Amino acid sequence: MKLLTTMMLAGSAAMLATGALAQNTHIDVAMQLEPPNLDPTGGAAQAIDSVVYSNIFEGLTRFMSDGSVVPGLAERWDISDDGLVYTFHLRSGVTFHDGTSMDAEDVKFSLDRARAEDSTNAQKGLFANITDVTVIDPLTVQVTLSVPTGSFLFNMAWGDAVIVAPESIGTAATNPVGTGAFVFQDWVQGDHISIARNPGYWGTPAVLESVTFRFISDPTAAYAALMAEDVDVFAGYPAPENVPQFEADPRFQVLIGNTEGETILAMNNGAEPFNNRLVRKAVAHAIDRQAIIDGAMYGMGTPIGTHFAPHNPDYIDLTGLSNYDPELSRQLLAEAGYPDGFDTVMTLPPPSYARRGGEIIAAQLREVGINAEIQNQEWAQWLEVTFGGHDYGLTIVSHTEPMDIGIYANPGYYFQYDNPDFQKLMATLNQTTEPAARSDLLKQAQTIIAEDYVNGYLFELAIPTIARAGIEGLWLNQPTAAIDMTAVSWP
């Protein structure tokens, strides 16, 4: 007991010495984009999940930082032999932040709501195979699928599949009520969101008493805020050129993690001249990936040759199919009927990988005679004109959803790739649960889109998280967009 008191005294003396009393129980986290609302089941913005995933809302299963899927609100589950019926056994004693209990009815409500006809869920595909959700007893729920879905437990870990309560979902956009280790406190738009420790949490309680998320979009301001120690953590630091400085500064630690972000030079497969495979192949060979990674990202990022994450065990390296070869590119253009190249438009959304990468790619394309006029677009404009309106030639964007190769089976998607063979392959994949067979199908899928040169595959986005030295428990990798603060602590 005496020893404990001494330690506490020493501890408080150290705290007083640093002049930051609140430091041991509070962390200021900065992120670049502010979420448009706080309902992860009703919006596509990654920033929503960054704030609420695991902190406020939880699903039946959840991702860990290494990408593995572990039990969440479901303690365990049984899968029927035909792979069609999943029986989830929920944890007991879980309550929402408003005091109501979380039970099988809430699970049924959440899943039915997400897959309903009028659902605004951004990832309705996750729920497409569910035919029925039945409540067996308050802690048991049975989900029936139309076809065996190998990725079902993975799907249920997404931020779009979190469990919400019918009592509170109406106001979730501004006042999210979940089951997580943190309770939503307040949101001052344009400035910050505060969350505080949930004293009644069912699992291991959070170490921190409170966390504040701040929004700093400007890279220069981000640098200044960190250097001045105004923020303790910057998740997704936007200026990779400054990372070596933070690495050299003993006040900070730098975590460079994988993301699920395949950064691609998307081509409009539905319009001239990119509906011609030879043209797309020419573009692919005109791109020097390493120059883009070095020039735009200061070396952060892994080259990819297809739409798949390199850290996934099923990834195959297909970068050789589209190696940098401007001479070949010019030949291919001539073969395709464009010996003198052509003019096109390259729209660029705001992130620095796009704006900086775009300038470099435009220069590389000029070398082979393709004149890509750069048009900078804000996100809303990009979503409307490029993504929704298909009014573009080339664009650069990072697809940060995990395992999203299925988008190539949707001919209405913005790059308008329509290949019945690929669509058939994806349908087969969705019904395959046997791991070896799935792996084989995924490799085939990667090869098809790489050989069709659907898009220019650039690199897998790396995410630098910069934190004050000593802070522990932060996610290194980003299997999904999340700034999970539940296990984070000061030393």
Added chain:
Amino acid sequence: MRMPRSLILGSLLTMVFAGGALLSFIWTPYDIETLAIPQRLQTPTGAHWLGTDQLGRDIVSMIMMGARTSIAVALLAVGIGICLGVPLGLVAAARRGSMLDEVIMRGNDLIFAFPSLVIAILITAVFGAGATNAIIAIGIFNIPVFARVTRGAALSFWSRDFILAARVAGKSPARISVEHILPNIANLLIVQSTIQFSLGILAVAALSYIGLGAQPPTASWGRMLADAQTLASIAPHVALVPGLAIVFTVLGLNLMGDGLRDLLDPRIRVART
């Protein structure tokens, strides 16, 4: 009579940048459209006099090409102001006190009432970023400046005897404006032009800085500054050079404007002799 010192210094500074811009049409040390990423962020050396930027481009070449963009945009914007503002001012002075005079001058007041840079941002944001829209956006705000200066100066001549003589001789107000008024107020307009020109350079830089000016690969000083911001602690020269280019060009033009006024303004000229 002695040349004002500010005119000499200002003209020299202006000529350095104007000369660089002209030279860039036939020669730059390096091609700025070719990137050399392995050679990026070099400090000044014999090969690259001012070093290289974040994409390995030679900064001297970038400044020369940027000077061309800045000068071209500002020049055309001032041109819009002169071509539309001066005739409007002459008409307003010739028909002073009439309804037309009121309409023209209150229209000018209306444009003046808007914060110019904010409207320029609005115009380029709505019609798309690019050099042409930047020229129009900046040019519009030059119109009322020239209209006012022209009208004010012209009014003081309309009551003079030689104008009266011209009227008695049967010349129309339009002919009087062009043949007698315009030559007499030309020096004022020249001085005003240099001032508007320097403001134009600043406006172009501001628009480019927020990404609404000339788009890559066209070089522009404002965007060079914006791109170099986060590099300020690693490679300060990348940000300093375009910043200093803007400062010295604007300083040069202002000094030149001052000197020209000293040289051309009849009242000051009388005072000095």
